[in-house]
Amino acid sequence: MLRFTLLRAGHAVVVLLGVTVVVFALVHLVPGDPVRVALGTRFTQESYDALRAASGLDQPLLTQYVQYLGSAVTGDLGVSFRTGQPVTTILLERLPATVSLAAAALVIALVIAFPLGVFAATRHGRASDTVVRVASQAGVSVPDFWLGIMFILLFSVTLGWLPPSGYVPLTEDPLEWARRVAMPALAVGLVSGAILTRFVRSAVLESLGSDHARTARAKGLRARVVLLRHVVRNALVPVVTVIGVQAATLLGGIIVVEVVFAWPGLGRLTYDAVAARDYPVLQGSVLLVAALFLLVSFLVDVLYGRIDPRISAR
Amino acid sequence: MSASTSAWRLLLRSPVAVAGLGALGLLVVLALLGPVLVPYGANAVDVTRALQPPSGAHWFGTDDLGRDVLSRVVLAARASLQVSVVSVSIALVLGVALGLVAGYFRGWADAVAMRVVDVLFAFPVMLLAIAIVAVLGPGLTTAMIAIGIVYVPVFARVTRASVLGVREEPYVRAAVAIGAGPLRIIRTHVLPNVTAPIIVQTSLSLAFAILAEAALSFLGLGIQPPEPSWGRMLFDGKGFTGSWWMSVFPGLAIFVTVLAFNLVGDGLRDVLDPRQRSVLESRRDR
Numbered sequence: 150m151l152r153f154t155l156l157r158a159g160h161a162v163v164v165l166l167g168v169t170v171v172v173f174a175l176v177h178l179v180p181g182d183p184v185r186v187a188l189g190t191r192f193t194q195e196s197y198d199a200l201r202a203a204s205g206l207d208q209p210l211l212t213q214y215v216q217y218l219g220s221a222v223t224g225d226l227g228v229s230f231r232t233g234q235p236v237t238t239i240l241l242e243r244l245p246a247t248v249s250l251a252a253a254a255l256v257i258a259l260v261i262a263f264p265l266g267v268f269a270a271t272r273h274g275r276a277s278d279t280v281v282r283v284a285s286q287a288g289v290s291v292p293d294f295w296l297g298i299m300f301i302l303l304f305s306v307t308l309g310w311l312p313p314s315g316y317v318p319l320t321e322d323p324l325e326w327a328r329r330v331a332m333p334a335l336a337v338g339l340v341s342g343a344i345l346t347r348f349v350r351s352a353v354l355e356s357l358g359s360d361h362a363r364t365a366r367a368k369g370l371r372a373r374v375v376l377l378r379h380v381v382r383n384a385l386v387p388v389v390t391v392i393g394v395q396a397a398t399l400l401g402g403i404i405v406v407e408v409v410f411a412w413p414g415l416g417r418l419t420y421d422a423v424a425a426r427d428y429p430v431l432q433g434s435v436l437l438v439a440a441l442f443l444l445v446s447f448l449v450d451v452l453y454g455r456i457d458p459r460i461s462a463r
Numbered sequence: 464m465s466a467s468t469s470a471w472r473l474l475l476r477s478p479v480a481v482a483g484l485g486a487l488g489l490l491v492v493l494a495l496l497g498p499v500l501v502p503y504g505a506n507a508v509d510v511t512r513a514l515q516p517p518s519g520a521h522w523f524g525t526d527d528l529g530r531d532v533l534s535r536v537v538l539a540a541r542a543s544l545q546v547s548v549v550s551v552s553i554a555l556v557l558g559v560a561l562g563l564v565a566g567y568f569r570g571w572a573d574a575v576a577m578r579v580v581d582v583l584f585a586f587p588v589m590l591l592a593i594a595i596v597a598v599l600g601p602g603l604t605t606a607m608i609a610i611g612i613v614y615v616p617v618f619a620r621v622t623r624a625s626v627l628g629v630r631e632e633p634y635v636r637a638a639v640a641i642g643a644g645p646l647r648i649i650r651t652h653v654l655p656n657v658t659a660p661i662i663v664q665t666s667l668s669l670a671f672a673i674l675a676e677a678a679l680s681f682l683g684l685g686i687q688p689p690e691p692s693w694g695r696m697l698f699d700g701k702g703f704t705g706s707w708w709m710s711v712f713p714g715l716a717i718f719v720t721v722l723a724f725n726l727v728g729d730g731l732r733d734v735l736d737p738r739q740r741s742v743l744e745s746r747r748d749r
Contacts, residue, residue, distance in 0.1 A: 167582035295714035
C-alpha cells in the first residue's frame with residue numbers, strides 16, 4: 150500500500166511539473182508583448198519597465214521558468230497586473246466561495262444520484278428505469294448556466310423567493326449563504342447528479358448480476374439485505390472514482406455559473422482576469438485549479454486502493 | 464450483410480437513437496437552408512418592435528433591438544454545428560494519431576504521449592479552453608482550436624486502449640512476420656479495428672463541443688457579434704429578465720442539439736460495443 154501511494158504521489162508530481170510548464174507557457178504564447186497588452190491605454194514607459202521587471206519578463210526564458218517554479222513552490226505566484234496585489238492572496242480570498250459552492254452542488258448531486266441510480270438498476274428494463282434513463286440523459290445534455298438563468302427567471306423574477314445573485318460567506322451568515330447558494334448549487338448539482346446517476350445505475354446493474362450477489366440470494370438473504378449489504382457496497386468502488394472526478398471538476402469547472410450568479414469564486418476570477426488581460430492572475434488560478442484537480446485525483450486513487458486491495462497490489 | 468450495414472440496422476431499431484438522428488437531420492437542414500427558411504434576417508434591427516413577447520408575427524418574440532428571436536435561433540445553428548464539427552475533427556485527428564503511435568509502438572513514445580495526455584487531463588475542460596482563447600484572442604477560429612485541443616486527450620486514451628488489445632491479435636503478428644512496415648500495419652490492420660469506440664466517442668464529443676462553444680460564446684470568447692450564436696443570445700437575454708423568451712429559446716436550442724448527439728452516441732455505443740450488442744440482439748430474438 151505504501152509503495153502504491155508513493156508511486157501515485159510521484160506520478161502526480163511529474164504531471165504537476167508538466168502543468169507548470171503549460172501554465173508558464175500561457176503568458177509567452179500571447180501574440181505581442183503581454184505587459185504592453187495588459188497596460189493598454191494606461192501605457193507609459195515607466196509603468197511598462199516597472200511591470201516588466203516586477204514580473205521577471207526581462208529575463209531569459211529558462212531563467213524565468215526556473216524562477217517561476219521556485220517562487221510557485223514557496224507560494225509566490227507574482228502580482229496582479231491590474232491591482233498590484235499578490236496573486237496568492239487574491240486566490241485564497243476567492244477559494245472559499247468556490248469550495249462552498251462545489252461542496253453544496255456535490256451534496257445535491259449525490260442525494261439525487263444514489264437513490265435514483267439504485268432504483269433504476271433494480272427495475273432494469275421496466276418503464277420506471279426508462280424514465281430515469283431519459284431524465285438523466287436530459288440532465289447530462291442541459292447547459293448548467295442556462296439552467297441557472299431559468300432558475301433566476303422562476304425563483305427570483307417570477308416568484309421573488311430568492312436573491313438573483315451575490316454571495317455571503319458561510320461563516321458570516323449560514324442562512325443567507327444557503328439562500329444565495331441554492332440556485333447555483335442546484336443548477337450545477339442537477340447536471341452532476343445526472344452524470345452520476347448513470348454511473349451508479351450501471352455499477353449497481355453490474356453488481357446485481359455478479360456471483361456474490363447470486364450467492365447471497367441463494368443462501369436465502371432478504372432482497373433488501375442483498376441490495377444494501379452486498380450489491381450497493383460493491384458498486385461503490387467504481388462510483389468513488391467518478392465522484393472524485395466530479396468533485397475535482399466542480400472545483401475548477403463552474404466558471405460560467407459563477408459568472409451568471411456573480412459568485413466571487415475562482416471561476417469568476419478567471420473570467421475577470423481574461424477580460425482584463427491580467428495574465429499572472431490567470432496563470433495563478435489555472436495552476437491552483439489544476440493542482441487541486443491532481444490532489445483530488447491522487448486522494449481518490451489512494452482511497453480506491455484502500456477500498457479495493459486488488460488495485461494497490463498490482 | 465456487412466458489419467456496418469448490420470450495425471446501422473440495429474441502430475435504427477432503437478427508437479431513442481432514431482429520435483436523436485431525426486433531430487440531428489432537422490438541425491442540419493436548418494443549418495443549411497436557414498437563410499431561406501427564416502422570416503427575418505439575423506440582424507434586421509427594428510427598435511419599434513423591441514422586446515415583444517411571442518406572437519403570430521414573431522413566434523419566439525423579439526430581442527432588445529427588435530430582432531426576431533426565432534430567425535436568430537435558426538441562423539445560429541450553422542455556426543454552432545460548424546464549431547463542434549471542426550473542433551471535434553481537430554481532436555479526432557490529433558488524438559487518434561497520438562493514441563495509435565502510443566499504443567502501437569509502446570516504449571518511450573507511449574510514455575511521452577501519455578504524460579502529455581495526463582498533463583492536459585489535469586485541467587478542467589472549460590478552464591483550459593478559456594485559457595487558450597485568452598491567449599490566442601476570442602473568435603470563431605480560436606474557439607474551434609481551443610475546444611479541439613481540450614478533447615485531444617480523450618481520443619488519445621480511447622484509441623490507445625483499443626490499440627493495445629488489437630496489436631496482440633494474430634493478424635497483426637502475422638503482418639509483422641511477413642515483414643510489413645509499421646505504417647502499413649497501422650493503416651490496414653490496426654486502424655480499421657479500433658474505429659468502433661472512436662465513432663462512439665466522436666458522437667459524444669460533438670455534444671460536449673456544442674456545450675463548450677455555447678459557454679465560450681456566453682462569456683464573449685467564442686462567436687463574435689453580430690453573427691448570431693446561442694451562447695451570446697443567452698448572455699444578451701440575461702440583462703432582460705422581464706423578457707423570458709430571450710433566454711428560454713436559445714437555451715432550448717442548445718439543449719435539444721446536445722441531447723440529440725448524446726442519444727445517437729448512446730445508441731451507437733449499444734450497437735458497436737459487442738457486450739451491449741449481444742444484449743440488444745438477445746432482446747430482439749424474444
